Amino acid sequence: MKTILFILQKEFIQVLRNRTMLLLIILLPFIQLLILVNAATFDMKDIDVYVVDKDLSTTSRELVSKFEASPFYNLVNKSFNMEDGHDKLLRDQAELIVHIPSHFEHDLRNEHHAPVQLLIHAINGTAAGLIHAYSATIISGFNQQIAVEWSQGKLAKANQPLEVVYSYWYNPEMNYKIYMVPGILVILVTIISLFLTAMNIVREKEMGTIEQINVTPIRKYQFIVGKLLPFLVIALFELAFGLFLGRMIFDVPVVGNLGVLFGFTLVYLLVILGFGLFLSVISESQQQVMFVTFFFMLVFILMSGIFTPTESMPDWAKKVNVINPIAYLMKVIRMILLKGSGFMDILKEFYSLLIYAVLSLGLAVWRYRKTV
Helix, strand or coil, X not given: CHHHHHHHHHHHHXXXXXXXXXXXXXHHHHHHHHHHHHHCCCCCCCEEEEEEECCCCHHHHHHHHHHHHCCCEEEEEEECCHHHHHHHHHCCCCCEEEEECCCHHHHHHHHCCCCCEEEECCCCHHHHHHHHHXXXXXXXXXXXXXXXXXXXXXXXXXXCCCCXXXXXXXXXXXXXXXXXHHHHHHHHHHHHHHHHHHHHHHHHHHHCHHHHHHCCCCCHHHHHHHHHHHHHHHHHHHHHHHHHHHHHHHCXXXXXXXXXXXXXXXXHHHHHHHHHHHHHHHCCCHHHHHHHHHHHHHHHHHCCCCCCCHHHCCHHHHHXXXXXXXXXXXXXXXXXXXXXXXXXXXXXXXXXXXXXXXXXXXXXXHHCCCCC
């Protein structure tokens, strides 16, 4: 035990002496949360809309006013010519064209239906889907309003149609930042623990100090525990610091038990630390381990569900995602913080990561050779 304490003392001294690492540990959570949470959002605001109103009736102007009154839209211009609208769309000066044809009001009053054309800039399919959903909601509300006003007249006031009231569980205000903060925290904890661990032993190789350690009577398990434990503590500190910043800056709710969250994160970090140790052992240079780590991190992050639910992925991707440790913590941290899930609710993910941790650490320990 005394030997492990000496190794831990050595590792912490190295961390404290490394100013770059200290800045990374202290500033990274603040910068990452402040910038990424505000930038990485699917909320659509200031959608540039170009209106082609060929009817210029009271009804068409009322429909246009619905778009102008919405906080999501920014009216770029109006005209009678579709060619002008197409030109704006091609030049990326508009994201939506609302085309109201001639005789719009006449067709509504006499035939009880009239077309409205929406042309959406759809290079970004996700954004286009949201624009369509917002626009369809506005048109649907307008359609319901004029149907009541024209069909029932004054009687409609006494006999209003059924009103639907929505209630959004776990995120009542539909604040996308509340969804993103836990995901960014997972990436933060993973980057800190994986990269620092992966760079640790390989840096000892490049400096030539690994041979000096290997000829000492330090046992293998003492060396590995002493190497991994500091980064485990640092990663847990990063999680606590990130949760504090998320609560203070973005008012992220903490509904569940933090003890369950930190316990699950501890098992998760054993997986990541074992993986990082394995990469460090099999690599010969810091450049090599950086490339390998970056490759796995990129794949794991994109398939983790940080932006979109993993349930929407194809079946083959869901099967492959079983080996993605980030996806487990990404799901669980949102369940605990936002839904208040308990330990029994995350039992499947816990045991899956526990098996993963045993395999990851076992492989790293087996591959490490204490030889000169």
